[in-house]
Amino acid sequence: MKKRITLKQIARELDVSISTVSKALRNSIEISEDTRQKVQAFAKFYNYRPNNIALSLKNRKTKTIGIIIPEIVHHFFSKVISGIEAVANKRGYNVIVGLSNESFAKEVINMEMLANGSIDGFILSIAKETLQQQDYHHFTETINQGMPIVMFDRVVNAIKCDKIIVDDVLGAKKAVSKLISNDCKNIAIITTKDYVSVGKLRTQGYLEALEEHKINPKASLILKVDDELLSEDHLDSLEKEIENLFRNNKKLDGIFAVNELYAITAMKVARKLKMNIPDDLQIIGFTDGVLSKHAVPALTTVSQHGQKIGEKAAELLINNLEREDEEDIYETVVIETELIERNSTK
Amino acid sequence: MKKRITLKQIARELDVSISTVSKALRNSIEISEDTRQKVQAFAKFYNYRPNNIALSLKNRKTKTIGIIIPEIVHHFFSKVISGIEAVANKRGYNVIVGLSNESFAKEVINMEMLANGSIDGFILSIAKETLQQQDYHHFTETINQGMPIVMFDRVVNAIKCDKIIVDDVLGAKKAVSKLISNDCKNIAIITTKDYVSVGKLRTQGYLEALEEHKINPKASLILKVDDELLSEDHLDSLEKEIENLFRNNKKLDGIFAVNELYAITAMKVARKLKMNIPDDLQIIGFTDGVLSKHAVPALTTVSQHGQKIGEKAAELLINNLEREDEEDIYETVVIETELIERNSTK
DNA sequence: TGTCAACACGAAAACGTTTTCGTAGCACAT
DNA sequence: ATGTGCTACGAAAACGTTTTCGTGTTGACA
Numbered sequence: 001m002k003k004r005i006t007l008k009q010i011a012r013e014l015d016v017s018i019s020t021v022s023k024a025l026r027n028s029i030e031i032s033e034d035t036r037q038k039v040q041a042f043a044k045f046y047n048y049r050p051n052n053i054a055l056s057l058k059n060r061k062t063k064t065i066g067i068i069i070p071e072i073v074h075h076f077f078s079k080v081i082s083g084i085e086a087v088a089n090k091r092g093y094n095v096i097v098g099l100s101n102e103s104f105a106k107e108v109i110n111m112e113m114l115a116n117g118s119i120d121g122f123i124l125s126i127a128k129e130t131l132q133q134q135d136y137h138h139f140t141e142t143i144n145q146g147m148p149i150v151m152f153d154r155v156v157n158a159i160k161c162d163k164i165i166v167d168d169v170l171g172a173k174k175a176v177s178k179l180i181s182n183d184c185k186n187i188a189i190i191t192t193k194d195y196v197s198v199g200k201l202r203t204q205g206y207l208e209a210l211e212e213h214k215i216n217p218k219a220s221l222i223l224k225v226d227d228e229l230l231s232e233d234h235l236d237s238l239e240k241e242i243e244n245l246f247r248n249n250k251k252l253d254g255i256f257a258v259n260e261l262y263a264i265t266a267m268k269v270a271r272k273l274k275m276n277i278p279d280d281l282q283i284i285g286f287t288d289g290v291l292s293k294h295a296v297p298a299l300t301t302v303s304q305h306g307q308k309i310g311e312k313a314a315e316l317l318i319n320n321l322e323r324e325d326e327e328d329i330y331e332t333v334v335i336e337t338e339l340i341e342r343n344s345t346k
Numbered sequence: 347m348k349k350r351i352t353l354k355q356i357a358r359e360l361d362v363s364i365s366t367v368s369k370a371l372r373n374s375i376e377i378s379e380d381t382r383q384k385v386q387a388f389a390k391f392y393n394y395r396p397n398n399i400a401l402s403l404k405n406r407k408t409k410t411i412g413i414i415i416p417e418i419v420h421h422f423f424s425k426v427i428s429g430i431e432a433v434a435n436k437r438g439y440n441v442i443v444g445l446s447n448e449s450f451a452k453e454v455i456n457m458e459m460l461a462n463g464s465i466d467g468f469i470l471s472i473a474k475e476t477l478q479q480q481d482y483h484h485f486t487e488t489i490n491q492g493m494p495i496v497m498f499d500r501v502v503n504a505i506k507c508d509k510i511i512v513d514d515v516l517g518a519k520k521a522v523s524k525l526i527s528n529d530c531k532n533i534a535i536i537t538t539k540d541y542v543s544v545g546k547l548r549t550q551g552y553l554e555a556l557e558e559h560k561i562n563p564k565a566s567l568i569l570k571v572d573d574e575l576l577s578e579d580h581l582d583s584l585e586k587e588i589e590n591l592f593r594n595n596k597k598l599d600g601i602f603a604v605n606e607l608y609a610i611t612a613m614k615v616a617r618k619l620k621m622n623i624p625d626d627l628q629i630i631g632f633t634d635g636v637l638s639k640h641a642v643p644a645l646t647t648v649s650q651h652g653q654k655i656g657e658k659a660a661e662l663l664i665n666n667l668e669r670e671d672e673e674d675i676y677e678t679v680v681i682e683t684e685l686i687e688r689n690s691t692k
Numbered sequence: 693t694g695t696c697a698a699c700a701c702g703a704a705a706a707c708g709t710t711t712t713c714g715t716a717g718c719a720c721a722t
Numbered sequence: 723a724t725g726t727g728c729t730a731c732g733a734a735a736a737c738g739t740t741t742t743c744g745t746g747t748t749g750a751c752a
Contacts, residue, residue: 001492004462006708017732022710032730047487051463053408054708056399057737064442064464072428078419085418085445094459096410096442099431113440116350117397117738118410141393146347264640271642290635294610296617296642352738363702368740378700400738403707463708 005046014042056117065317066119067097068110070127070154075260075289076306077125080152083310084123091318093120100127108138120321121148123313126156128227132195150317152309154197162316163332164309168198171302171337172205173212175284176256178300178339180213182282182346184254188221188245190262196227202258202286220248225262235265242269255283260291263299267344283344297343309335351392360388402463411663412465413443414456416473416500421606421635422652423471426498429656430469437664439466446473454484466667467494469659472502474573478541496663498655500543508662509678510655514544517648517683518551519558521630522602524646524685526559528628528692530600534567534591536608542573548604548632566594571608581611588615601629606637609645613690629690643689655681 011018016035024031024039025048031039056062065088069077081097088095096119098110107127114122122142130136131154139159143149152164179187189206192199203222210217223245225238242265246252257263263285267277275281277297285292288303312333357364362381370377370385371394377385388394402408411434415423427443434441442465444456453473460468468488476482477500485505489495498510525533535552538545549568556563569591571584588611592598603609609631613623621627623643631638634649658679 001490004491007710008708018709019711019733020731023731026710030730035730049458049462050710051403051708053399053402053463054737055710057397057403057707057739058709058711060737062399072418072431073421073424075419078424081443082418082445085443089444089456094442094444094464096440097427097431098435098440099428110435112395116395117399118440144347145350268640290637291640294614294637294641353740354738364739365703365741366701369701372740376700381700397738400707401740403709403737404739404741406707 004051005043005048006051007048010039010042010046010048014039061321062118062120063092064094064096064119065314066111066114066122066124067095068100068107068114068122068124069097070100070102070125072097072099075291076153076287076304079306080125080310080313083307083312084314085310086307087311087314088318091314093314093318100130102128104129104133104135111138111142115142115145115147119147121150121317123150123152123310123317125152126154128196131156131197148317148320150313150320152313153304156197160328160330162313162320162330164313164316165332165334166198166304166309166337167334168201168337169205169208171286171304171339172202172256172258173209174205174337174339175286175302176206176209177212178341178345179254179256179282179284180209180215182254184282186218186221186249186251187215187254187256188223188249188252190223190225190242190245190255190257190266192227192258193224199224199258202256206256221245221252238262238265239269242266243272246270246273253281255281257283257285260285260287260289260299260301263301263344264291264295267295267299277344278346282346284339288340292340292342295344300342300345301340303338303340305335305338350397351389351394352397353394356385356388356392356394360385407667408464408466409438410440410442410465411660412457412460412468412470413441414446414453414460414468414470415443416446416448416471418443418445421637422499422633422650425652426471426656426659429653429658430660431656432653433657433660434664437660439660439664446476448474450475450479450481457484457488461488461491461493465493467496467663469496469498469656469663471498472500474542477502477543494663494666496659496666498659499650502543506674506676508659508666508676510659510662511678511680512544512650512655512683513680514547514683515551515554517632517650517685518548518602518604519555520551520683520685521632521646521648522552522555523559524687524691525600525602525628525630526555526561528600530628532564532567532595532597533561533600533602534569534595534598536569536571536588536591536601536603536612538573538604539570545570545604548602552602567591567598584608584611585615588612589618592616592619599627601627603629603631606631606633606635606645606647609647609690610637610641613641613645623690624692628692630685634686638686638688641690646688646691647686649684649686651681651684 007018007021011021021039024036085095100107107130149161155163191203194200207217246269255266257266263283266283270277270281285299285301288301292299292301353364353367357367367385370382431441446453453476495507501509537549540546553563592615601612603612609629612629616623616627631645631647634647638645638647
């Protein structure tokens with residue numbers, strides 16, 4: 001077991017000073033051709049690599065990005081990470097991930113753990129509990145300490161930072177408009193409680209689409225599901241709530257669901273009630289995950305382009321980190337959604 | 347924007363030495379009650395937090411675990427990460443992830459990038475290309491430098507390190523035995539080429555189950571899919587290959603697929619050929635992802651418990667890191683699989 | 693008064709780099 | 723002999739900690 005070699009050791013072996021070694025390795029013209037060759041050969045032989053931690057301490061830069069997301073076992077979030085990683089890697093950065101599990105406390109702890117020098121900046125999507133409590137002090141404090149943040153998907157406008165969002169309103173509007181032009185007369189929305197920003201925005205898009213087509217929204221067609229039901233463990237109660245929606249609206253012929261799970265569960269209920277998709281009922285979901293693609297029938301859905309969101313977030317953050325002038329100009333980038341038509345609509 | 351405060355600044359403000367501040371904050375009895383109070387109050391007021399990088403340099407420990415996996419947009423791998431993160435966090439570690447994208451070169455680069463002081467140890471699953479080329483020098487070198495590695499799922503026995511594996515053979519055997527006892531007479535396996543260790547092992551389990559029940563394996567019932575077809579982009583050709591399998595074996599009545607995608611695609615083909623599941627054809631998959639749970643009919647599958655694999659891997663690695671004696675005793679832990687019976691079998 | 697602990701603190705090294713600045717040695721011109 | 727200007731290198735500081743060791747001051751005690 002040969003440990004990593006350091007500059008000091010090379011210097012001692014070659015009987016020169018540490019500075020000479022350092023310079024020789026960086027091809028400084030200060031050092032004679034002779035010495036340079038000698039040092040480089042020696043370093044190569046012993047497979048010398050500068051110690052990242054020492055460099056980080058010296059440069060006060062870690063070349064590492066912190067990612068804080070609510071969960072990782074989730075198609076959208078893993079796509080985003082994948083996008084971040086790709087760009088980060090290309091630009092010489094590593095990524096370190098923390099999971100909040102939708103908990104405020106874990107979000108705070110994770111951020112504090114990383115903010116003490118471990119990373120140069122954050123890319124994050126806010127936990128539901130945080131959104132609910134509206135306590136954003138950990139974000140403002142981090143930013144105040146000069147550590148940039150890029151938020152994606154679940155953002156809050158009050159915080160001054162870069163943001164990557166999806167045109168949730170427009171995406172939802174397009175989806176619902178599609179249902180309307182496909183002759184749906186009674187379109188329900190299955191969405192989240194309002195404190196989840198994206199749920200609220202998609203609901204807004206739903207309402208706007210109805211209004212544009214002079215359709216009066218009906219309260220009974222709007223199902224705001226309690227967020228606990230999103231977890232895989234509460235599928236049953238989610239199914240019951242949706243089944244109630246169906247039973248209370250006999251003429252239901254279109255559904256817009258704000259996420260994949262709601263859409264798939266709606267399909268399940270429809271099947272149970274012997275409704276034919278898309279003949280009796282057309283369904284559109286949000287987020288283009290594996291479930292939508294492989295469902296039967298394949299689900300028409302609003303794709304969010306998670307990969308692109310991640311890439312853009314990483315770009316924005318790194319640009320910010322490497323910008324010379326310390327101007328605080330924050331962008332909000334909107335990544336366009338795309339309606340992917342499959343077989344759950346006509 | 348107030349930057350993070352350091353020991354030196356506190357020392358200057360309070361007109362004491364750096365060492366006094368450091369000791370006071372750690373409640374050393376060397377420091378008088380008075381000074382301690384003063385320093386701690388000041389530190390608290392300015393929200394002092396020790397700089398992680400400086401600590402890492404000093405202690406030569408980063409309290410960070412490196413994870414290298416082939417891809418992250420994948421139910422199994424994200425489950426594993428989730429398990430690692432949970433344990434790591436509880437024990438005061440962070441996780442930093444690198445993606446190999448199944449490429450040998452990216453695996454090597456990622457490991458080199460992290461091995462230079464950024465992390466204390468690795469948890470990884472080997473890229474397919476690496477398995478194919480059988481070039482493992484980056485693993486042995488890392489281990490030789492005293493940095494421990496824990497491999498999971500895709501492992502290679504030649505490397506001396508901790509390993510977490512699934513009882514692939516037994517899991518496959520249980521699945522195929524289930525099909526046999528469900529009266530299947532012509533059971534096919536859809537698997538990978540042999541260099542993917544887990545594919546090979548699951549194939550072995552399939553063969554063992556047949557043998558145990560005195561059934562002669564038929565070459566035409568064994569489909570070894572080229573790994574490129576696993577990507578979501580090549581669904582069509584994957585479907586064609588599987589369709590050929592069906593057409594060449596008219597009496598096919600059972601399928602064991604070594605992963606979720608193969609199983610789902612087989613279901614798709616069956617549907618296309620008007621075969622009824624599970625009456626005409628019974629299917630069992632491997633890996634318990636979302637697709638299996640939400641497929642119609644829901645897919646019977648061999649669950650690998652990705653979360654548990656991750657947890658165990660993290661435990662093993664951290665135990666190793668924190669062990670005093672430098673004994674190199676490596677464990678191979680087998681995580682039991684579980685056959686989750688759903689509706690694709692009788 | 694002198695000695696000795698106990699107390700409370702500071703100086704400095706160490707972790708592994710990079711970089712600034714100083715300078716010894718030499719050649720050359722004056 | 724003096725001055726000038728290179729060349730090639732070394733010393734030391736700095737990044738932010740922790741820790742070992744040394745030391746000045748105090749009070750108790752003989």
